[in-house]
Amino acid sequence: MDMSVSPSFALARLRAGHHRFRVGAAPAPTGPVGAPVAAILSCADPQPEASIVFGGVDVFAVRAAGLRVGPAVLGSLEYAVGHLGVPLVVVLGHTACSLPHGSGPERIRATVDALRRHSPLLDQTARSGRCVLHGMLWHDAGRTLGEIRPVVAVPAARRTGRRRPPNRAEVRTT
Ligand SMILES: [Zn+2]
Numbered sequence: 001m002d003m004s005v006s007p008s009f010a011l012a013r014l015r016a017g018h019h020r021f022r023v024g025a026a027p028a029p030t031g032p033v034g035a036p037v038a039a040i041l042s043c044a045d046p047q048p049e050a051s052i053v054f055g056g057v058d059v060f061a062v063r064a065a066g067l068r069v070g071p072a073v074l075g076s077l078e079y080a081v082g083h084l085g086v087p088l089v090v091v092l093g094h095t096a097c098s099l100p101h102g103s104g105p106e107r108i109r110a111t112v113d114a115l116r117r118h119s120p121l122l123d124q125t126a127r128s129g130r131c132v133l134h135g136m137l138w139h140d141a142g143r144t145l146g147e148i149r150p151v152v153a154v155p156a157a158r159r160t161g162r163r164r165p166p167n168r169a170e171v172r173t174t
Pocket of ligand 1: 066
């Protein structure tokens with residue numbers, strides 16, 4: 001467990017790993033066993049494993065059909081954040097989802113909201129800034145990755161009397 005990794009550093013590791021994936025570079029050398037830099041919740045539909053998409057970066061992978069937040073998903077993510085100390089949870093949807101509600105941008109944002117609503121631990125660590133909940137979208141056909149910004153990313157945005165910015169733009173990293 002490495003508590004010293006910041007959320008922004010973890011995100012940078014993932015982006016660099018995805019760049020290696022895009023250019024076909026060799027995977028990153030693995031770090032110490034049991035020290036994932038991020039937890040990734042992705043759909044159970046066929047698609048590359050998160051460790052592949054992120055260029056060999058050591059991730060704590062959780063998969064659930066349509067990103068459905070149930071007890072198993074909550075328990076796994078709480079273990080990653082509370083026990084392993086990961087500073088980043090990425091909800092990774094994809095465009096070619098077979099589930100009725102899909103796992104596109106709206107589903108990703110709803111999943112981030114659900115994680116905070118159903119888990120005091122995840123909500124508390126997100127409020128404190130120790131762990132960031134982030135969204136990403138895998139474009140199955142193009143094999144590229146876009147970023148989906150959750151509506152609330154930092155505790156400062158929860159100030160009373162201040163409206164949340166819409167911030168609906170999807171920004172491609174590649
Ligand atoms: Zn799916």
